[in-house]
Amino acid sequence: MTPAIRSGLVTGTLLLFFILIGIYTTFEALTLSGVWLTIQGATASEIAAQLPTATNPQFSRVFTVFAALIAGMLAARRAQTFAAQISSAVIANAIAGAMVAIALIFASALYANKLDVSFVFEKVKAETVAALLFEQPALLGGALWIVVFAAFGALGAALLRGWRALAVAQSLAASTQRSGLTANRVQTILLALAALFLVIAPQFIGVYWNQVLGSIGLFVLLGLGLNIVIGFAGLLDLGYVGFYAIGAYTIAVLTSPAYPFQWGFWLALPVAMVAAAIAGTLLGIPVLRLRGDYLAIVTLGFGEIIRIIYKFNPLTGGPQGILNVAPPTFTIPFVNYTVAFNSSTPFWYLIFFTCIVVAFIALRLNNSRLGRSWTAMREDEDAAEAMGVDTTRIKLLAFGSGAFFAGLGGAIYASRQQHIFPDDFTLLVSINALALIIIGGLGSIPGVIIGSIVLIGLPEVLRPIADYRLLAYAALLVVMMLVRPAGLIPAARQRREFRERDPELEVLESS
C-alpha cells in the first residue's frame, strides 16, 4: 500500500466520522455573523432572533475546502519532487473523496428506498445528505466530491511547496538578523502586559466575557492543584473532583441560610480548604502502596463515592443540591468601602489574584526540597526511597496540597454559582482538568494557563460547536500522547523525560 493510498483512506475515514458526528449539520447553523454576535456576548436566543433560521453552507463548504487543503498537504509532505507531491495529494484526496461519495450515494439510495438512515446515525438526515451532495443527483454529487476534493488537495500540495520555500527564505533572513532584546526580557514584558490587561479589561468587556474569564481562571486554579499531584509527584489522581466537591459543599453548608451556621465567606473559606486537604490526605492513606494505573482507578472510585454520598444524602440536599450559597463581601479597610460580589467582575478579580498566589506557591513548591523529592519519586520510587526520601510523607503531602487547592477552587466555584448540584462534580471535571494540564504540558505552570485558555475559553467562543467539546478533549488527549506527550509548553524536566525511553519498561522487556 503506497503512502498516498494510505493517507487517502485515513482522510476518508476521518471525513466520514465528521459527517457522522454531525459537524456538517452544526456548521450549517454557524455563520460568521453568528460567531461575531457570540464574541460580543449575545446569548443563544438573541443570536437566533437576529439571524435567519435557514441553513447556510458558508462554514460547511469552507470546512470541506480546508479539509481538502490540509489533507493534500499531509499527503504531499513526504514526497520529494513537485510532480510526486501533486500526484500523491491528488491520489490521496481522490480516494478520500470517493469514500465520502460512495457513502453519500449509498445513504441517498437508502433514503430513496424509504429506509431511515438517521435511525442509526442520528445526524445523517435526508436533507444533510442532499446538502452534502451539493443538491445534485447522487451520482453527479459524488463525482463532484471526488473532483473538488482532489483539486483542492493539489492546491494544498502546491501551497505546501510554496510555504516550505518561504520558510527556508525566512530562516535565512532570521539568521542574519540580531535581536536587541533577550528572550527573557521579552517574556517578562509580555507577562506584565498580559497581567495589566487582565486587571483592567474586566471593567470594559461586559458580563459575558467576565464570566468566560472567570471560568478559565477557575480551571487554571484546578489545573494548578492537579498539576502538583500529577505533574510534580506523578500520581495519577482521577478523584480530584471529589476534593473540589468537598470544598464547594463545605462552603455551601457553612454559608447557606438552609443550615444553622450562616458563616461569612472568608471564615468558611479556610475551613473548606482544610476539610478538602484532610479528606485528600485521608484518602491518600489506603492508596499509598499503589502505583500508576491502580491508583487511577481507586482515586476515580473515591471521587465517585464522594459524589454519590452527596447526591443521595438528605443532609446535603440530595440531588437538588444546595441553594443560596452566600457570596463573599469585602470591606476595604480605612475607607470603609464594601465591595459587593454581585456580578462576575469582582469574582474575576478574586479568581485572578488567587490564581497568581497559587501559581506562585506551586512554582516555589516545585523548586523546594519537597518539590525535588516529588520529582525523585516520580522518576523512580524505589530509587528515591533508597536515597532517603520519605515517600509515604511526600505522597500524602502531594495528595493533601492538591486537595487543598481543589477545595479552594470548589469554594470559589460554589460562591460564584451561588448554588451547587451534586452532578456538577462528575468525573468529567477531573477529565477536563487532566486534559488541560496534559495539553499544556505536565508539570508546567504556563502550560496550565495555555491549556485552560484553549480548552475552556475556545469552546465558550465557538458555542455552536460546544457540543463537541468533550469529544475534542478526548481526541486531544490521545493525539497529544501520540504526537507530543510533553505538552504544548513542556516543563524542562518533562521535555527530557519524554524523549527518552522508560527505563522501567526496558528492564521489564529485557527480563
Place this chain on the structure above:
Amino acid sequence: MASVTQSESNSPLALSSLRLRPWYTRVNWIAVVALIFIFALLVRVLLVQYNLWQANKLLPLNYWGLQIGNGLTLGGVYALIALGYTLVYGILFMINFAHGDVMMVGAYAGFFVLAGLDATGFAKTNQYLTLALVLAVGMLVSMITGVVLERVAYRPLRAAPRLVPLITAIGASVFLEEAARLIFGAPIRVYTKPEFLAGAIIFPGGIPMPKTGAFVILASIVLMGALYWLVQKTRTGQAMRAVATNKEAAALMGVSVDRIIVITFAIGSVLAGAAGVMLGFHNSQINSTMGFFPGIKAFTAAVLGGVGNIPGAMLGGFILGLAEALGPSLLDIPSQYKDVIAFTLLVLVLIFRPQGILSSQLGTEKA
C-alpha cells in the same frame, strides 16, 4: 516491587531495625482501620437483621433468592468484561480503560441489528436465530473496535512511560462515549426482548428469576468455558500464555508478539461485546454512558480475583455481583449506594490482598 510497610520484615536488616522502632510504627494502621471498618459492617448487618427479626419484618426467602439471581446475572456480565481487562493486563501491563466503552459499542451494534430484524418481521418468526445474529454482530463490532483501538491508540505507545498509555486509554474511553452519543444520539435505545426471553422462571420455593437473567448466567458461563479452553488447550492460547510470561523469550521461540496482542484484544473485546448485548437484553435499555460503571466495576472484579488470572476474574465478577445485589438489603442502605459498595470492596482488597483472591505470579509481582 517492594511495598512500603509490610515486606520490609522479610530481610534480616529490616528485622534488626524493627526492634529499634517504637511499637506503633510496627502496626499497619491502614489494616487496623480497615479491619475495624469490616467489623463495624458485620455488626451493622447483624443489628439490622436482628431488628427486622424482632419486628417480624425479615425479608422473605424468595426476595433473597431473587437478589442472588440478580447478583449472579450482574456477576456474569462483570466477569465477562473483567476477562478482557485481565487478558490485556496480563500481556501489556496496562489497564484498557476504554474496555467498558468497547462493550457499549457492541450493545449499540446489537441493538441496530435487532431493530432491523424487528422491522422486517424476521425477529418474530426466527427468535433463536435473531438472538444469535444480534450476539454475533455485537461481538464482531466490539472486536473491530477493540482491535482498531489497539492499533491506533495503544500500539505506538508500547515503549512509552507508564502514565502515557493510561492517559491515552482514558482519552479513548471518553472519545468512544462521546462519539457514540454524537453519532447514535443521546436518547436511550430500547432493546425488545424476544418472546422466549420475556417473563420469569419460578424456581422451587417461589423464587422468581427473569429469563434474561438465566440466559445471561448460562451464556456467560459457556463463553468463559470457551475462553478457558482456548487459553489452555489451543496453540494460540499457549502463545498467549508465553507472551504473558515473557515477551522476549516468546518472540525468540517464534511467537509473533504483535499478532498475539491483537488476538488478545480481539478476544477480550468479543467477550465485552457479548456482555454488552446481554446487558441490553437484561436491562432492556442502552445509552452511550452504559459502559462506564460496568467497566470500572469489572476492573474491580479483575483485581478482586487477581489481575492476570482468568478463573480469578470470573470468581471476582460473581463475588462483586453478589455483593452489589445483596449488600443494600443486608446493610439496610438505599440501593443507590451500591456503587459505593463496589469501590469500598476494591479498596479493601487492595489493602489486604493486593494480589487478589486467587493470586497469580503476575498479581504478586504487580502489587
